[in-house]
Amino acid sequence: MDTPILLATDLDRTLLPNGAQPESPLARHRFRRLATRPEVRLAYVTGRHRELVKAAMAEYELPRPDFVIADVGTSLYETSADDWRPLLDWQRTITVDWGGRSRSELTAMVGELPGLRLQEMAKQGACKLSYYAPPLADPTELLDCVRQRLAASGVSVNLVWSSDETTATGLLDVLPASASKRHALEFLRARLRIPLDRTVFAGDSGNDLDVLVSDIPSVLVANAQAAVRAAATAQADAANLHLARGGLFGMNGNYSAGILEGVVHFIPETRTWLMLADEAADTSIGVRRIESEREKE
Ligand SMILES: [Mg+2]
Numbered sequence: 001m002d003t004p005i006l007l008a009t010d011l012d013r014t015l016l017p018n019g020a021q022p023e024s025p026l027a028r029h030r031f032r033r034l035a036t037r038p039e040v041r042l043a044y045v046t047g048r049h050r051e052l053v054k055a056a057m058a059e060y061e062l063p064r065p066d067f068v069i070a071d072v073g074t075s076l077y078e079t080s081a082d083d084w085r086p087l088l089d090w091q092r093t094i095t096v097d098w099g100g101r102s103r104s105e106l107t108a109m110v111g112e113l114p115g116l117r118l119q120e121m122a123k124q125g126a127c128k129l130s131y132y133a134p135p136l137a138d139p140t141e142l143l144d145c146v147r148q149r150l151a152a153s154g155v156s157v158n159l160v161w162s163s164d165e166t167t168a169t170g171l172l173d174v175l176p177a178s179a180s181k182r183h184a185l186e187f188l189r190a191r192l193r194i195p196l197d198r199t200v201f202a203g204d205s206g207n208d209l210d211v212l213v214s215d216i217p218s219v220l221v222a223n224a225q226a227a228v229r230a231a232a233t234a235q236a237d238a239a240n241l242h243l244a245r246g247g248l249f250g251m252n253g254n255y256s257a258g259i260l261e262g263v264v265h266f267i268p269e270t271r272t273w274l275m276l277a278d279e280a281a282d283t284s285i286g287v288r289r290i291e292s293e294r295e296k297e
Contacts, residue, residue, distance in 0.1 A: 002039050002269075003039075003194070003195070003198050004039055004040070004041050004192070004194055004198065005039050005040050005041065005194070005198045005199070005200070005263075005267060005270075006041050006043065006188070006189055006192060006194040006198060006199040006200070007034070007035060007040050007041070007042050007043070007200055007259075007263065008042075008043040008044075008045050008069075008185055008188075008199070008200070008201045008202070008211075009043075009044060009045065009201065009202040009203070009259055010044075010045055010046060010181075010202060010203040010204060010205070010207075010208050011044055011045075011046040011048060011053065011056055012046065012047070012048070012056075012204075012205075013204045013205065013221075013223060013224075013255070014202050014203055014204045014208070014221050014255065014258075014259065015028075015031070015044070015060075015062065015202070015255060015256055015259060016056055016060050016255070017060075017254070017255045017256075018166075019165075019166065019204075019223050019254075019255075020165075020166070020223075021222075021223040021252075021254045021255075022252065022254065023252075023254055023255050023256070023257070024250075024251035024252045024254065024257045026249075026251070027251050027254075027255060027256040027257035027260065028060070028061070028062075028255075028256045030249070030256070030260055030274055030277070030278070031063075031256035031259060031260060032061075032062075032063045033274075033277045034260065034263065034270065034273065034274060034277075035063040035065075036063050037273065041066045041067070041192060041194065042063060042064075042065040042066050042067075043065055043066065043067040043068065043069060043185070043188060044062075044065045044067075044068045044069070044070075045069040045073075045181050045184070045185060045201070045203075045208075045211070046068070046069070046070055046072075047071065047072045047162075047171075047173070047207055048070060048071075049070055049071050049075075049122065049123065049125060050068070050070055050075070050077065050084060051122070052122075053068055053070055064079065064081065065079055066078070066079065067079060067188055068084065069181060069184040069185060069188065071125040071127070071128045072128060072160055072173045072175060072179070072180070072181060072207055073175065073179045073180045073181045073182070073183060073184040073185075074094065074125050074126070074127040074128045074175055074176070074179045075090075075091070075125065075127075076090040076091075076184050076187065076188065087191075089187075090184065090187055091126075091127070093178065093187065094127055094175075094176040094178050094179040094183075095126075095127060095176060096176075096178075097155070097156040097157070097176035097177040097178055097179070098127070098155055098156070098157075098176050099153075099154055099155055099156075101153070101155055103124060103125075103126065103127075103128070103129050106129050106150065106155060106157075106174060107129060109149055109150055109152075109153055109155070110129075110146055110149055110150065110174070111149065113142065113145060113146070115133055115134040116131050116132075116133055116142070116172070117131060117132045117133075118130070118131055118132075119131060119132055119171075127175060127176050127179060128173055128174070128175055128179075129173070129174040129175075130171070130172065130173050130174070131171075131172040131173075131174075132169050132170065132171065132172075133161075133169070133170030133171065133172050134170055135163050135168045135169060135170050136170055139161045139170060139172075142172070143159050143161060143172075146159060146172070146174065147159060150174070156176070156177035157174050157175060157176065157177055158174075158175045158176065158177050158178070158179055158180055159172065159173070159174060159175075160172070160173040160175060160180070160206070160207045161206055161207075162205050162206035162207040163205075163206065163225075165225060171207075173207070180210050181203075181207065181208065181210060181211050182210040182211045182214050182216070185201060185211060185216065186216075189216075196215060196216065196217065197217070197266070197267075198267065199216055199217060200217050200218070200219065200259075200262055200263050200266050200267065201216050201217070201218040201219070202218065202219045202220075202221060202258065202259040202262055203218065203219075203220065203221070203224075204220065204221050204223065204224040204225075204228065205224065205225065205228055206228060206231075208220075208228075209228065209231060209232060209235075212232045212236060212241060213232060213235040213236040213241070214240070215237070215240055216240065217240050217242075217262075217266040218236075218240060218241050218242070218262070219241075219242040219243075219244055219258060219259060219261060219262020219263075219265065219266075220232050220241065220242070220243050220244060220258070221244050221253065221254060221255055221257075221258030221259065222243075222244040222245055222246055222252065222253030222254050222257075222258050223253075223254040223255060223258070229243065242261070242262045242265045242266065244257070244258030244259075244261045244262060245261075246261075247261075248260060248261045248264060249274070249278070260274065
């Protein structure tokens with residue numbers, strides 16, 4: 001078998017078609033077929049917590065991943081049909097940054113700031129403190145303020161800002177400094193010993209940016225916000241970033257169509273796999289049609 005491929009993708013508005021733009025009809029079906037090939041190690045990389053990942057998998061009929069990086073990189077699970085096993089090495093790697101302080105201690109240190117509201121308990125994690133914020137175009141001042149309040153106590157944090165365009169809300173995650181989607185994905189890639197040229201990441205928004213601009217081959221799906229596209233283009237090495245624009249098998253480049261476009265861009269042999277799978281599906285549809293015609297006769 002070929003060298004394994006690590007296919008890592010964000011969920012909301014990247015694999016999940018839960019944005020305003022349309023999804024190409026066959027895109028998710030093709031993604032599922034590619035993701036379940038024996039060469040592919042599938043990882044979901046998301047801001048969602050475990051239960052919300054499971055809910056999305058059921059709602060959108062997603063293939064079962066081999067790994068889930070959840071809570072914006074603060075948890076990493078190895079998954080099987082009925083077991084999600086947290087990789088404790090990863091937990092140990094990141095928790096030192098909070099210097100033994102709990103999330104509620106950090107909440108008290110951040111205190112009150114205009115427009116900042118704690119997210120629901122289900123969205124908080126052992127190493128993730130999450131707020132709703134106003135939909136600021138430039139959150140620098142707010143982020144500086146939060147960082148200063150925590151730095152005074154020697155807590156080392158990574159602040160991840162993104163915005164949800166469907167609800168016009170800013171989202172702020174306060175994480176241990178070394179916790180990020182990128183670091184978690186690098187940790188996983190090293191553990192699986194998969195080379196960079198067999199790795200592809202797909203994302204759409206601000207909390208994907210650290211991976212999109214890294215040396216990990218990445219695709220920005222076509223439905224991404226213009227501001228994210230501009231930031232990613234400005235910061236990334238063009239050789240490692242593909243901007244999906246549509247055209248692959250007549251698909252529009254949004255969501256899973258964009259993911260597939262990126263995979264084919266960075267690992268060209270996958271185009272043949274997808275074409276052969278399409279042909280096989282066409283043939284089996286054709287055979288079924290002939291059989292059902294015969295039954296009628
Ligand atoms: Mg997203």
